[in-house]
Amino acid sequence: MNNDGGQRLRFMRQGLSLKAFAWILIIPVLAFFTIWNVVPFLWLLGLSFYRYYPTFGQPPKFLGLGNYISLMNDPNVWERIGTTFIFMVSAVGIETGLGLVLGFVFWSRRALWGRRLALTLLFSPMVLAPVAAGTFFRLIYDPLYGVVPYYIHAFFGVPKPNLLGNSHTAMLAVLATDVWMWTPFMTMMTIAALGAVPKAVLEAASVDRLKFWQRVRYVMWPYGKFILLLGVILRTIDAFKTYGLIAAMTAGGPGNATDVLSITLYREGFVSFDMGKGSALALFTLFIAVAFTSVYLYFLKNREREAIS
Amino acid sequence: MEGISLQSVSKRWRHTFGLRDMTIDLYPSQFVVLYGPRGSGKSVFCRLVVGVDQPTEGTIMMNGVDVTHMSPIQRGIAYVPQTFALYPQFSVYDNIAYPLAIQGEKKSEIRGRVEQIAATLGITNILNKQPDQLSGGQKQRVAIAKGLVLNRRVYVLDDPLVGLDYKIRERLVEELRNLQESLDALFVYATSDPLEPLLLADHVVVLDQGRLVEQGSPGSLYYTPNHVGTTTLGYPAANIIPGRVNRDGDRWHVRTAICDIPIGVTAEVAPDQEVVVAIRAEHFLLGDDQSAAASLFEATVELEEDIGSERIVHLRAKGQALQAGFADHKTSLPLGQTLAVAIKTSAMRIFDQHNGRCVATGAAGIEG
Known part of the structure; x- marks a missing residue:
């Protein structure tokens, strides 16, 4: 795969640093990970500080710990x-x-x-x-x-x-x-x-x-x-x-x-x-x-x- | 019988043969070298003798007892396997000492023996290291030490020096020979190195494609090989030149690309038979040497290798590459020069091209 090196060089010639190129490769994975893992986790963490019954139709109430x-x-x-x-x-x-x-x-x-x-x-x-x-x-x-x-x-x-x-x-x-x-x-x-x-x-x-x-x-x-x-x-x-x-x-x-x-x-x-x-x-x-x-x-x-x- | 004896032993995996119908006696107190190219069955031979593998057919006897289906433990043979196997959690010292400790030897006795064998193999300075800190060559020497430290009547070493550095090899060859003599034990030593059989063996066993092709003393195999596989012994290996038997009245020749070689008539040769001629480097003579006028031909010098004690000249004659050693000729030969070269035909051996058996020897030729 001689092309790979060439491709990378072309990116760099167009003003992209190697670091930026690396980020471009990583971002899809990070986005997926964030949407499916980080956000739900934070959501869960947030919910755990509230009293919230979705069936009661009342707004969540902050309880702290x-x-x-x-x-x-x-x-x-x-x-x-x-x-x-x-x-x-x-x-x-x-x-x-x-x-x-x-x-x-x-x-x-x-x-x-x-x-x-x-x-x-x-x-x-x-x-x-x-x-x-x-x-x-x-x-x-x-x-x-x-x-x-x-x-x-x-x-x-x-x-x-x-x-x-x-x-x-x-x-x-x-x-x-x-x-x-x-x-x-x-x-x-x-x-x-x-x-x-x-x-x-x-x-x-x-x-x-x-x-x-x-x-x-x-x-x-x-x-x-x-x-x-x-x-x-x-x-x-x-x-x-x-x-x-x-x-x-x-x-x-x-x-x-x-x-x-x-x-x-x-x-x-x-x-x-x-x-x-x-x-x-x-x-x-x-x-x-x-x-x-x-x-x-x-x-x-x-x-x-x-x-x- | 004392020693080890294989009777019609074969080892087969589905359609591949490791060993075919091997019948051989190995006598006690001998240094036996198994010689053959890769895949010739040397390792299989070793594994069957040690008992880590079982033959498909045949019987293995040890000191007159049938051990064919006995475990390695019952046979009690010291073994240095081809792939060196060390216990990963043990230090080098413990790796060598452990088999002795299992035998119930005294601590002081163990220390002495381990240190002695470590000194022999030059690994004293690494005794406290762990196997994964060692280089390949060091691991190999530890594995050899581990096998040799045991006091047994039979030692099986499966190509133990392969890949080791030349100096260590040279020293270990000598040490192994001394060790065998002092232990007075049977050593079975497998190798594909063309020099080790000549340096070590009392008795050489030549294997090819799982078959025993020839056995005998190193000298007899070197000078009078009866199978073409044996001609690779020594350095450089014999030159192998294809030819065809030709009859001219009551004179018989082998006609090769470079020259005609007179042969002695035997019952095994027929006109037009396809054969190969084995010519050792030392059987070439410079044409101006008056002792042999037979089978003269012209050759060009391509390369000269000076290995100290002797000089190997790479020649090319009618497309055929040859390696010659002109023992009497001390000065170097200019590259590209065309020489008149003769062959000492009486020392040559002729082999059938198909089964590799020796069918005739070179005749003295016209000079007689």
């Missing part, structure tokens, strides 16, 4: 955060654990019978819309004609349980669905992470007689950690804002057993139409999510530095 103060003093909000964390940590933990095991099996047993078919089937849940998967599992858990309650009844001799209608089991049932849906993702990330380990080093490890855990610690982890942790970050962020799956299965119920932040957020904003409080909660959620990813990024960066020095 009122919405935040009432959020902080609301014990329900803290409970929702707790629920969200329980959901997030358990889901990501179980999915990572299972994903590691499955990924390792698929990676190390190239000649495994039916490997390809199994991989294809395994990855199919991931492509479903969460609402569809949620609806699907609500039927599976249905106390009257669902498959799971039927077998619980058949094996344990207890009456068919209403898993989603019981505040003790609803979270477990939702978690199981999330695990079913997202373990394949962690399996895929594990396979990718192991694929990043140079074959020569693995072979050297076998000639050097490294034990399994030594290979994991000194060969697989140093090369695979970036991809694996990237998977964990993506999964954590996604689990933190899970909405569709829970909305379709329990809508936060029964009571508030599965009421995670995103469900609360939706209810505040689009059921109660309390835009101010909803915005404040949204910002708060965003803050938590950013804090999370920062921890991971810090960890990754630190590791990187450790490997170099």
Whole structure:
């Protein structure tokens, strides 16, 4: 592409500095980013200082930090955060654990019978819309004609349980669905992470007689950690804002057993139409999510530095 | 049998062969060099012996035990792979020491051995660095150290010196030879360098396209190669000139573009057979040298290379480029000069153009 340099020179000859030329290239992206990200964010920030119910037909009323103060003093909000964390940590933990095991099996047993078919089937849940998967599992858990309650009844001799209608089991049932849906993702990330380990080093490890855990610690982890942790970050962020799956299965119920932040957020904003409080909660959620990813990024960066020095 | 023995070993991936029907015995305490061009199966050979790969067919025996399906751990062979593999989180010292530590050696013993091998390879000053701070050549030497530090009966080195700087190479060749002698172990050393087999080997195994084409002592392979692939040994490589067998009564010749070369008759040559003639640089003589009047031709001097101990003259005769070394001629030859050149025909080898086998040798010619 010899032309590029020529084009750039022509711009400059017409009185445009290189800097101005760079700006011309960047402006469309900046404009897009501003319209879709910055403006809504500022709008949200502004709204969070007002009392505003669009359905009441009254002008917004400035509250200052009122919405935040009432959020902080609301014990329900803290409970929702707790629920969200329980959901997030358990889901990501179980999915990572299972994903590691499955990924390792698929990676190390190239000649495994039916490997390809199994991989294809395994990855199919991931492509479903969460609402569809949620609806699907609500039927599976249905106390009257669902498959799971039927077998619980058949094996344990207890009456068919209403898993989603019981505040003790609803979270477990939702978690199981999330695990079913997202373990394949962690399996895929594990396979990718192991694929990043140079074959020569693995072979050297076998000639050097490294034990399994030594290979994991000194060969697989140093090369695979970036991809694996990237998977964990993506999964954590996604689990933190899970909405569709829970909305379709329990809508936060029964009571508030599965009421995670995103469900609360939706209810505040689009059921109660309390835009101010909803915005404040949204910002708060965003803050938590950013804090999370920062921890991971810090960890990754630190590791990187450790490997170099 | 002591040592390693491959019996009809093949390695195949779908339609490509890595190794074809390899049968060979490697004896203990020998320095065996596998020689061949890229893709000739040297690495595959090494990997199968070490056990990081399994053959498709055949059996591998070690000291009389069938090890074909044994893991590298069970075989216990020291290995320097072609792509050097270091543990990224370990310092250079730990990289070399770790395999020893796994064997359960004492700390003081480990330190001594690591320092000794580091000194041999000239990497003492980088022992505290991390692998990603090293240059390619340093990494390579660390990988060699890591393989050689182990006390084993068999060492497999897959082209360990490739790309290293000439001086280090020269020193390491010597060190490897000494090390092999002091360890009294079997060394299997793969290389595509034409000089290393001559410098290192007790026994050279020549591979080509996954096949064993020839084996023997470096001297016998250099002077009496039985396969055209072997003539690349040494520097400069033998000149390969295509020709055709011609019969004139009971006199047999190979007719080439530059001259006719008399050959001894064997059962393997027939008139009109397409052959190649291998002429080593030292088999050319200046025409005024009275000892050989046979196969005279004229050639033009194109370039002269002075490599200290000897002089290599690049000639062109009827379009054919030749590399000659006129051992007795000490003064330099003017470029562009046309010379009368003779060939010491009795030392030449004739190979079939299609299967590369030696079919005849040059005859003494008219001078006899």
